[in-house]
Amino acid sequence: MRPLDEKETTVVFEKIFKFVGNNLKNIVENPSNEGPESEPSRYCFRLQKNRVYYVSESLVKRATNISRKNLMSLGTCIGKYTHAGSFHLTIMSLNLLAANAKHKVWLKPTSEMSFLYGNHVLKGGLGRITDSIVPGDGVVVFSMSDVPLGFGIAAKSTQDCRKLDPNGIVVLHQGDIGEYLRDEDELF
Amino acid sequence: MAKSQKPKAAEKPQTMAVKKGVKFQKKPPLKKQKKEVIVEEEPLENDDEVSDGGSDSDLESEEIDESDDGEEESNGFFSGDVSDDGEENDEDDEPLRDDFLEGSGDEADLLEEGSGDEEGSLDSDSDSDSDEDNLVKQSEKIDRKTKKDKKEAKLELLDNIKQNDDDFRLPTEEELEEEKSGPPDLTLLQSRIKDIVRVLSDFTNLRPKGASRKDCVEQLKADVRAYYGYNEFLIGALFELFPPVELMELIEAFEKQRPISIRTNTLKTRRRDLADVLLNRGVNLDPLSKWSKVGLVVYDSQVPIGATPEYLAGYYMLQGASSFLPVMALAPRENERIVDVAAAPGGKTTYVAALMKNTGLIYANEMKVPRLKSLTANLHRMGVTNTIVCNYDGRELPKVLGQNSVDRVLLDAPCSGTGVISKDESVKTTKSLDDIKKFAHLQKQLLLAAIDMVDAKSKTGGYIVYSTCSLMVAENEAVIDYALKKRDVKVVPCALDFGRNGLINFREHRFHGSLSNTKRFYPHVHNMDGFFVAKLKKMSNTMKQASEGDNEGVETVEQAEASSDDDDSDEDDTKKSKKEERLAKAKEIKRGKKESKSKSEKANVVDATEPKKKKKKRADWKKEIVQAREEKRIAMRAKSKQ
Numbered sequence: 109m110r111p112l113d114e115k116e117t118t119v120v121f122e123k124i125f126k127f128v129g130n131n132l133k134n135i136v137e138n139p140s141n142e143g144p145e146s147e148p149s150r151y152c153f154r155l156q157k158n159r160v161y162y163v164s165e166s167l168v169k170r171a172t173n174i175s176r177k178n179l180m181s182l183g184t185c186i187g188k189y190t191h192a193g194s195f196h197l198t199i200m201s202l203n204l205l206a207a208n209a210k211h212k213v214w215l216k217p218t219s220e221m222s223f224l225y226g227n228h229v230l231k232g233g234l235g236r237i238t239d240s241i242v243p244g245d246g247v248v249v250f251s252m253s254d255v256p257l258g259f260g261i262a263a264k265s266t267q268d269c270r271k272l273d274p275n276g277i278v279v280l281h282q283g284d285i286g287e288y289l290r291d292e293d294e295l296f
Numbered sequence: 297m298a299k300s301q302k303p304k305a306a307e308k309p310q311t312m313a314v315k316k317g318v319k320f321q322k323k324p325p326l327k328k329q330k331k332e333v334i335v336e337e338e339p340l341e342n343d344d345e346v347s348d349g350g351s352d353s354d355l356e357s358e359e360i361d362e363s364d365d366g367e368e369e370s371n372g373f374f375s376g377d378v379s380d381d382g383e384e385n386d387e388d389d390e391p392l393r394d395d396f397l398e399g400s401g402d403e404a405d406l407l408e409e410g411s412g413d414e415e416g417s418l419d420s421d422s423d424s425d426s427d428e429d430n431l432v433k434q435s436e437k438i439d440r441k442t443k444k445d446k447k448e449a450k451l452e453l454l455d456n457i458k459q460n461d462d463d464f465r466l467p468t469e470e471e472l473e474e475e476k477s478g479p480p481d482l483t484l485l486q487s488r489i490k491d492i493v494r495v496l497s498d499f500t501n502l503r504p505k506g507a508s509r510k511d512c513v514e515q516l517k518a519d520v521r522a523y524y525g526y527n528e529f530l531i532g533a534l535f536e537l538f539p540p541v542e543l544m545e546l547i548e549a550f551e552k553q554r555p556i557s558i559r560t561n562t563l564k565t566r567r568r569d570l571a572d573v574l575l576n577r578g579v580n581l582d583p584l585s586k587w588s589k590v591g592l593v594v595y596d597s598q599v600p601i602g603a604t605p606e607y608l609a610g611y612y613m614l615q616g617a618s619s620f621l622p623v624m625a626l627a628p629r630e631n632e633r634i635v636d637v638a639a640a641p642g643g644k645t646t647y648v649a650a651l652m653k654n655t656g657l658i659y660a661n662e663m664k665v666p667r668l669k670s671l672t673a674n675l676h677r678m679g680v681t682n683t684i685v686c687n688y689d690g691r692e693l694p695k696v697l698g699q700n701s702v703d704r705v706l707l708d709a710p711c712s713g714t715g716v717i718s719k720d721e722s723v724k725t726t727k728s729l730d731d732i733k734k735f736a737h738l739q740k741q742l743l744l745a746a747i748d749m750v751d752a753k754s755k756t757g758g759y760i761v762y763s764t765c766s767l768m769v770a771e772n773e774a775v776i777d778y779a780l781k782k783r784d785v786k787v788v789p790c791a792l793d794f795g796r797n798g799l800i801n802f803r804e805h806r807f808h809g810s811l812s813n814t815k816r817f818y819p820h821v822h823n824m825d826g827f828f829v830a831k832l833k834k835m836s837n838t839m840k841q842a843s844e845g846d847n848e849g850v851e852t853v854e855q856a857e858a859s860s861d862d863d864d865s866d867e868d869d870t871k872k873s874k875k876e877e878r879l880a881k882a883k884e885i886k887r888g889k890k891e892s893k894s895k896s897e898k899a900n901v902v903d904a905t906e907p908k909k910k911k912k913k914r915a916d917w918k919k920e921i922v923q924a925r926e927e928k929r930i931a932m933r934a935k936s937k938q
Binding site: 141142143144145146163164166167170171173174175178179180181182183184185200203220221224251253255256257285286288289292293295296 | 573602603605606608609611631632633653654655656657668669670671672673675676677679681682683684685686687688696697698703
């Protein structure tokens with residue numbers, strides 16, 4: 109387990125920034141309640157076996173006596189480095205993204221399951237959408253009852269969505285909570 | 297094939313046996329009722345009725361048969377399904393109602409007839425009304441007759457009852473041989489199981505001729521094994537735990553599935569909201585019980601309950617009702633340091649985290665690598681952020697995390713799983729005495745390790761909760777009793793106001809009195825998996841017996857010495873129970889045997905002593921390192937304090 113170096117930090121922050129915009133500041137500066145101390149500490153990012161964890165500093169301190177080989181996870185895993193060296197956000201980061209999301213779409217109940225099977229979000233399944241989305245923005249996908257379902261990349265701007273035909277793709281799928289069932293083995 | 301046949305076979309014998317049961321249980325009082333009314337009027341008619349076994353006409357007997365069929369299940373010895381009670385009660389009433397109706401009809405008829413007769417007698421009376429003596433004589437005659445009839449009726453009734461009982465006898469050896477040659481006759485087995493259980497429940501009165509209790513029990517064991525497919529050891533062990541009637545309830549309960557229960561994740565939602573959402577999805581559910589504020593029980597569902605968007609979003613966890621209990625007993629507080637020694641798949645860990653509201657720190661340990669995936673996935677799905685997941689053998693944890701370093705430890709020990717046979721049928725056949733001993737040994741090591749991790753001086757904690765899903769005393773009370781001897785801990789009440797108290801006396805074992813504070817849960821009583829929960833409070837950080845404690849350290853490294861250690865504990869037990877000289881003598885003989893055995897073992901092992909010595913050296917060496925590390929740690933702590 110080690111802190112991210114400068115290059116890695118930029119990559120990770122850029123990825124998260126796509127989804128949360130200026131809320132990134134909150135993510136970094138929020139006080140953390142984890143850990144046995146009564147006064148809150150800070151969150152930090154740590155790299156362990158190709159995975160990036162978002163974790164309270166007090167947990168990091170207490171994980172030092174666990175050997176690298178035996179440490180499986182701590183705090184929240186938010187993404188991983190692929191073999192090719194690029195960084196991917198994983199579905200476990202959803203809680204963090206959903207809490208700070210800047211761009212959101214809401215799905216109709218009928219198209220929830222389709223998204224949870226790994227399909228893109230189509231215009232026909234769209235219930236609501238936040239304004240000012242530009243293609244390429246990170247979007248968090250919710251159900252109509254505000255349950256976070258996953259995230260993806262916007263394919264069309266909010267304006268273009270209005271005149272899109274029902275089968276047009278609005279959000280390109282990146283991760284959904286169905287992965288907990290589908291690819292449990294590949295998540296970790 | 298066998299499986300598909302089973303249900304049919306299970307129905308048939310029940311009808312038969314139940315009919316008997318009904319006649320035996322219900323008829324006599326009815327007959328009596330009738331008789332009391334009727335005897336005075338028309339005794340002869342009554343006689344017929346009794347010998348017919350309570351059926352006046354074909355019509356009535358048919359009706360009774362039907363109603364009997366209807367209530368097959370409800371009246372079975374083993375019925376324990378609470379949820380169906382309402383319906384069954386209705387059905388239960390039917391035969392009675394029928395009988396009452398019929399009975400009253402009979403009475404009416406009889407009354408008419410009787411009155412007719414009386415008229416006749418009156419006629420005869422009127423013929424000889426002048427002769428008073430004659431009248432008196434006649435009335436006396438009638439009186440005598442009625443008395444006689446009453447007596448006869450009573451005798452016959454008794455005979456009837458007796459006959460009902462006497463028709464059971466143990467099968468002869470030839471019959472058993474014959475049975476062995478063919479495929480098992482499930483109908484016969486079931487009815488015989490039922491008969492033996494009935495006989496055993498009142499052995500002094502119902503005892504079959506020429507059979508001892510032991511014969512009956514042996515036959516019952518054999519039959520249950522053949523019918524339900526248990527192995528010899530497990531049936532023997534269960535027989536030691538329960539009386540026959542209760543045992544059959546338990547075994548029947550093992551055949552049924554427990555209700556599906558889910559736990560609300562209070563980190564993300566409230567139970568009320570979750571119930572509303574799921575109801576809208578077509579899930580039929582109810583709050584679990586009054587003892588849990590987060591549990592829901594699912595009766596049926598139109599959607600797969602483990603794949604709804606809410607499940608995937610971590611709003612709830614599929615979790616047996618029994619696995620709520622150890623966490624409730626642990627009662628974690630915010631900002632505490634907690635260790636879950638065997639955490640996968642994370643049901644209990646996430647519950648602990650929810651109770652702590654994601655504050656404090658949880659070390660979720662799991663030894664088996666494949667199970668780590670489900671553990672981490674569940675932790676992330678449920679939005680738990682205060683855990684450190686590690687992969688160690690639970691026995692090494694005190695060395696890794698440091699002794700006396702955490703507030704509470706939850707040890708849901710690996711066990712034989714004899715309480716969850718309804719989930720995993722293979723337990724019936726795969727477990728043996730050796731397995732239980734192995735598990736018990738591992739559990740003792742784990743429990744001692746768990747106790748070592750807890751800091752007795754913790755302001756809020758200092759507790760250890762030990763739980764298993766086994767019913768075996770060797771894996772439960774005996775393990776706790778062992779820990780009481782080895783460490784300065786005491787058993788405290790686990791804050792669960794239901795469940796049965798732990799056993800203090802079990803066969804030859806005499807456990808510490810405080811073990812009655814532990815709790816046992818049974819499928820047939822509490823409608824959840826068989827479970828055991830004990831809560832320990834660590835009183836001081838010193839080890840009770842230093843020398844034995846040191847032994848322990850070696851034990852964890854070297855398995856070979858462990859068996860001898862176990863023998864020690866056995867001997868301790870025997871010392872305690874030395875109340876009667878006879879017993880003691882018997883045990884001495886046993887011990888003698890043991891010694892001779894161990895000697896012979898030694899003789900066998902002579903060749904293997906060389907590598908053992910090496911191992912020992914390595915163990916010493918490891919011990920030294922561990923000690924050195926401990927000292928360093930202590931020194932560091934002292935420094936930091938300064």
